[in-house]
Amino acid sequence: MxxxxxxxxxxxxxxxxxxxxxxxxxxxxxxxxxxxxxxxxxxxxxxxxxxxxxxxxxxxxxxxxxxxxxxxxxxxxxxxxxxxxxxxxxxxxxxxxxxxxxxxxxxxxxxxxxxxxxxxxxxxxxxxxxxxxxxxxxxxxxxxxxxxxxxxxxxxxxxxxxxxxxxxxxxxxxxxxxxxxxxxxxxxxxxxxxxxxxxxxxxxxxxxxxxxxxxxxxxxxxxxxxxxxxxxxxQGHCVAIDARSPKFDGGIVTRVDCVSLGIVVNKHGERFYDEGEDFWPKRYAIWGRLVAQQPDQIAYSIIDVKSMGKFMPPVFPPLKAGSLAELAKMLTLDPAALEATVRRFNDAVRPGTFDHTIFDDCVTEGITPPKTHWARKIDTPPFYGYPLRPGITFTxxxxxxxxxxxxxxxxxxxxxxxxxxxxxxxxxxxxxxxxxxxxxxxxxxxxxxxxxxxxxxxxx
Ligand SMILES: Cc1cc2nc3c(=O)[nH]c(=O)nc-3n(C[C@H](O)[C@H](O)[C@H](O)COP(=O)(O)OP(=O)(O)OC[C@H]3O[C@@H](n4cnc5c(N)ncnc54)[C@H](O)[C@@H]3O)c2cc1C
Known part of the structure; x- marks a missing residue:
């Protein structure tokens, strides 16, 4: 033919x-x-x-x-x-x-x-x-x-x-x-x-x-x-998506959009990048690569109740706990390590006026990596966690x-x-x-x- x-x-x-x-x-x-x-x-x-x-x-x-x-x-x-x-x-x-x-x-x-x-x-x-x-x-x-x-x-x-x-x-x-x-x-x-x-x-x-x-x-x-x-x-487009997503074809609903509102830790419970560098839509494309560079290519986005309702909820519900130690256990993280990271982070948060719709003045001081916007203490239960994996979109x-x-x-x-x-x-x-x-x-x-x-x- x-x-x-x-x-x-x-x-x-x-x-x-x-x-x-x-x-x-x-x-x-x-x-x-x-x-x-x-x-x-x-x-x-x-x-x-x-x-x-x-x-x-x-x-x-x-x-x-x-x-x-x-x-x-x-x-x-x-x-x-x-x-x-x-x-x-x-x-x-x-x-x-x-x-x-x-x-x-x-x-x-x-x-x-x-x-x-x-x-x-x-x-x-x-x-x-x-x-x-x-x-x-x-x-x-x-x-x-x-x-x-x-x-x-x-x-x-x-x-x-x-x-x-x-x-x-x-x-x-x-x-x-x-x-x-x-x-x-x-x-x-x-x-x-x-x-x-x-x-x-x-x-x-x-x-x-x-x-x-x-x-x-x-x-x-x-x-x-x-x-x-x-x-x-x-090189390609690679974003952080929920680790519970299917191997193929999960589509847009598996994306986790709360990264800029809280902190992200690796499997050792350590932060590794400025979560507040830019608005999530602009920065979300770099987080897949960042998670890919972490041990076992896994990371966890951690927020507290103050951030709920401020982002588009993904299809998988978050893991939820009354304390950080309990949340750490649910995420298979070392509770002491997560608590120490959150304590260091909270101590570094400087007072500011939180507004997730603009580049606000909520920053950390004296920690590496810093969080340069939307830094608020993670201190109000319940605490929530989303496991993250690199999600490849296209090459x-x-x-x-x-x-x-x-x-x-x-x-x-x-x-x-x-x-x-x-x-x-x-x-x-x-x-x-x-x-x-x-x-x-x-x-x-x-x-x-x-x-x-x-x-x-x-x-x-
Ligand atoms: C979850 C998700 C959300 C996205 N959201 C957006 C967005 O909102 N805006 C945006 O601009 N981009 C978005 N993208 C990127 C966008 O999908 C791509 O840039 C765009 O669709 C590419 O179009 P395409 O026609 O080249 O590829 P595709 O739409 O992937 O089409 C490729 C086609 O080739 C076929 N094919 C492959 N191999 C063979 C073969 N050997 N023989 C015959 N057929 C074959 C496939 O079956 C498929 O039909 C998103 C991607 C994903 C995965």
Whole structure:
């Protein structure tokens, strides 16, 4: 069977490419490894897209100009980003919402008191799952052929030109030919062996927040065939999540949001980082790596009753006790060690006016690490604890692309008919670090560009 365009993957980037290519008149076949009821990859877990805007628009308040967005990205990546591609993704977010709405996506205001992002991020009504369902519905209406339960295992390329993909469906191998291919099958975050290669034994204690289908098989095949890789395999988005989460696909509800309100200790009952460095939404992406560096990759967020109600409760209830010693026992910590840490911390807390919605003046003095905001004594029972593990969201190792989303080969030449979008090329923009909502910005921008360019290639 032959098509104009073959799209590999079934998440946001794949569907954006599919819809654009189909709208441009190309015949499109989409191949998704997951079964229909698990379609949509990590995209179905998302909640929002970071969007630039020069005036209040839709659900977005105030303004978020290109330059501020770019500076935010520059800061978190420490300059490890391709400015041209990054600015393309940023600018794209200013104009993509009407197109998204045309395909059935609806927006809603940010949830109050959770993330401080009503200015910067447009939330999807019904979350990423509703967004993905809307896109699939639209693709179906436009006559796109979608195949589920089908794993892409290899690509046939001749001198940088794509010929066909080999897939496995119902246990049988099949080749699908197309004039162009868009590769949008995620990173390698659910490949536990590959994570172990990159991280060593600590990876065994990682929890994969999203789909189990993003194993990086196509990424590995592309690199073996001479695609130019970009990014470091140990870089990615990794947050602290509840240690009781399932190994895969727990999604957003397993995140623990009270870290900045209390203290975090490791398995020896010792603090190891400034919990009040920045607002939780901005800093939460570093805590996965911090926990990964602790012995046995486990940590515990400890708060007292004063913090309850000031953060979005995760799906697992906290462990609760009338005394710190009792809580320590429930968390399998040494009670004396936890009590000593809390005593040192409490002694170091200086008087201030607590306000978790701003950078307040509640700080510690004379301890290492310090707590530079929202430092309050942990002294009022009941005490609460959440066990934390590193939760990997997605990896940044990917393939290099150009401004037309064409995949670049090791000789620095672009492939004429191979395009990449989403997580598999996110490393072009994200060398390290993360700002909330940029994953969907990258996938939407380069998914749409890839679809448009693939259709243009076919026409020419
Ligand atoms: C819990 C969670 C919450 C998140 N929240 C947000 C958010 O609010 N905003 C934001 O911007 N980002 C968020 N992200 C990140 C975001 O999900 C990704 O950046 C984005 O979804 C990437 O889109 P994608 O299409 O590249 O990948 P995915 O959506 O993961 O899609 C990859 C697809 O490829 C398929 N696939 C993989 N391998 C193969 C193969 N060999 N053959 C065939 N198909 C294959 C998978 O089944 C899947 O359908 C979140 C991630 C998680 C896990």
């Amino acid at each position: 032959s098509y104009d365009i073959l799209v590999l993957g079934g998440g946001n980037a794949a569907l954006c490419a599919t819809l654009m290519a189909r709208e441009a008149g190309a015949t499109v076949r989409l191949v998704e490894w997951a079964p229909q009821h698990f379609r949509g990859g990590n995209s179905r877990h998302t909640r929002n897209i970071r969007s630039m805007h020069d005036a209040p628009a839709d659900v977005l308040t105030d303004t978020y100009p290109e330059e501020e967005y770019w500076q935010d990205l520059l800061k978190v990546t420490g300059g490890q980003t391709d400015e041209k591609l990054a600015r393309m993704a940023i600018r794209h977010t200013a104009g993509c919402r009407p197109w998204m709405s045309k395909h059935g996506v609806r927006f809603q205001p940010a949830l109050g008191g959770t993330l401080h992002v009503s200015r910067t991020n447009a939330f999807f009504l019904g979350g990423g799952k509703a967004l993905m369902n809307a896109y699939y519905r639209s693709a179906q209406a436009l006559g796109v052929e979608v195949t589920y339960d089908t794993e892409v295992i290899d690509l046939e390329m001749e001198g940088g030109t794509f010929r066909s993909a080999t897939v496995i469906r119902n246990g049988a191998e099949e080749k699908i030919h197309a004039k162009a291919v868009v590769i949008a099958c995620g990173g390698f975050e659910s490949n536990l062996e590959w994570l172990r290669e990159a991280w060593g034994p600590p990876a065994d204690n990682f929890i994969v927040r999203g789909t189990p289908y993003n194993t990086g098989r196509v990424l590995k095949a592309l690199i073996a065939k001479g695609a130019k890789s970009i990014g470091d395999p140990t 940044y190792l990917g393939v290099k692309i150009d401004e037309r989303a064409r995949m670049i080969m090791a000789d620095d030449k672009p492939c004429a008919n191979v395009f990449a979008a989403g997580e598999i090329m996110a490393g072009n923009v994200l060398g390290k670090g993360y700002i909330a909502g940029i994953g969907m910005a990258i996938g939407t921008a380069f998914g749409r560009i890839a679809g448009e360019e693939a259709a243009r290639h076919v026409r020419s």
